[in-house]
Amino acid sequence: MYFQHIYDKSLAQGSYFIGCQQAGVAAVIDPKRDVDTYLEIAQEQKMRITHILETHIHADFLSGSRELAALTGAEIYLSDEGGVEWQYEFDHIGLRDGDRMQVGNLELTVLHTPGHTPESLSFLLSDKPAIDVPVMLFTGDFVFVGDIGRPDLLEKAAGMKGTQETGAHQLFASLRKFSALPGFVQVWPGHGAGSACGKALGSVPSTTTGYEILRNWAFRFGQNEEGFVQYLLADQPEPPxxxxxxxxxxxINRPLVTRVPAVAELGKDALKAALDKGYQLIDTRDKTAFAQGYIPGSINIQGNNSFNTWAGWFLDYETPFILLADPGKLDDLTRKLMRIGLDNIHGYIPSVQTWLDAGGRLEKTAVIAIDDFKSLYRNNGIQVVDLRGATEYQSGHIKGADHVFLGTLPDNLDKISKDKKVVIHCQSGDRATIGYSLLARKGYHNVLNFSGSINKWEEDGNPVVQ
Incomplete structure (x- = not known):
């Protein structure tokens, strides 16, 4: 058997390439959309991809199953569980609980494990030539390392009212299937630490069924189903x-993108014309460079591992947008964007010089250090705004600070004062810089960015309240 775990750090998302070396065939589970990764593995291993599987209808990334099928001719195997509302609207081979598939000498058994979503599947792998018992379980968003999938996303992100309690009870029942498996079975989940698909995901890539039964909080409730449901639904992070x-x-049957698109460089006239049309400019530079001089109206979303998550918060799927980015980083940024379906990249500029050549001017971020913040805080008369998530805020915040989560800031501008100085902060400064750029774009000229944020506040021995 050949096995490879492909991990996208930007979304903390795992996909899997599993092959039978003797037969020269392979399966891919939960592929990301830039599918050249799997084609390269198949070529290196002299294998043909024949099976493409998904554990469920994903919420946090755009699946590459159909792109990969178009390029390889492989069949797509998807869940037919969950009822009529949970059926895929394009050609595929339907799977139900107990179904089995052969990939050469490898056998995959389907387990219906609803809860995160009604149609969710897990795949139990047996390496028949080596041993006649299951050796791996691919759980998708069912069981993670140290956590389980959240059942509230359908309600909070997709607006499907009344589904989170039902999902939580389904998860409780699904865990019995997991508990019945041998303790030595390797567990390979769909996500790791940093994903918004759970609240306490572990940072190691895999685990075993036996270890999770011993250590995962979800198995500690015994027959107390209501206690399990209450704990599961509490303190989940905000879904993007x-x-x-x-x-x-x-x-749905959407258009396919079978290669990473090339992004054209814009000249000064094309840049100005695009901005005049209302196209958004995303500045992907480091927050320090942005603070020293930025194009008015641009949003600073640094090109790090959180880039596509925050882009998904603030960009829509109809309006074209522009990137300010180092040309050497364009491929990485484009891949991150296409993984969540943000394909409307109108073009890019390599630096702010393009804007200056068009006769534009730059603005600077009003950044303050800890001493400046302390002075303003002591003298009162300012508004302090904490941009972190609700759970972070509740765990400890600066006394008197108002809470406005960054992701919902554009919808809550009425909570930001226009009459007094406003100091914004987050945990370490990255989110505060995004927030500053959003507020500046909306005409707020009274905002100061406490760049050290709560980390610096606590390092200096200052108190927080809950």
Missing amino acids: RYFAMMKKLNK
Whole structure:
């Protein structure tokens, strides 16, 4: 057997390439959309991809199953569980609980494990030539390392009211199937630490069924189903806005993008014309470079591992947008965007010089250090705004600070004062810079960015309250 775990750090998402070396065939589970990764593995291993499987209709990324099928001729195997509302709207081979598939000498058994979503599947792998018992379980968003999938996304992200309690009870029942498996079975989940698909995901890539039964909080409730449901639904992180679009696009017969698109460089006239049309400019530079001089109206979303998550919060799927990015980083940024379906890249500029050549001017971020913030805080008369998530805020915040989560900031501008100085902060400064750029774009000229944020506040021995 050949096995490879492909991990996308930007979305903390795992996909899997599993092959039978003797037969020269392979399966891919939960592929990301830039599918050249799997084609390269297949070529290196002299294998043909014949099976493409998905554990469920994903919310956090746009699946590459149909792109990969178009390029390889492989069949797509998808869940037919969950009822009529959870059926995929394009050609596929339907799977139900107990179904089996052969990939050469490898056998995959389907387990219906609803809860995260009604149609969710897990795949149990047996390496028949080596041993006659299952050796791996691919759980998708069912069981993670140290956590389980959240059942509230359908309600919070997709607007499906009344589904989170039902999903939580389904998860409780699905865990019995997991508990019945041998303790030595390797567990390979769909996500790791940093994903918004759970609240306490572990940072190691895999685990075993036996270890999770011993250590995972979800197995500690015994027969106390109501206690399990209450704990599961509490303190889940805010689901990014783009999740609802992923649920839609992963279900329908959408246009395919079978290669990473090239992005054209814009000259000064093309840049100005695009901005005049209302196209958004995303500045992907480091927050320090942005603070020293940025194009008015641009949003600073640094090109790090959180880039596509925050882009998914603030970009829509109809309006073209522009990137300010180092040309050497364009391929990486484009891949991150296409993984969540943000394909409307109008073009890019390599630096702010293009804007200056067009006769534009730059603005600077009003950044303050800890001493400046302390002075303003002592003298009162300012508004302090904490841009972190609700759970972070509740775990400890600066006394008197108002809470406005960054992702919902554009919808809550009425909570930001226009009459007094406003100091914004987050945990370490990255989100505060995004927030500053959003507020500046909306005409707020009274905002100061406390770049050290809560980390610096606590390092200096200052108190927080809950």
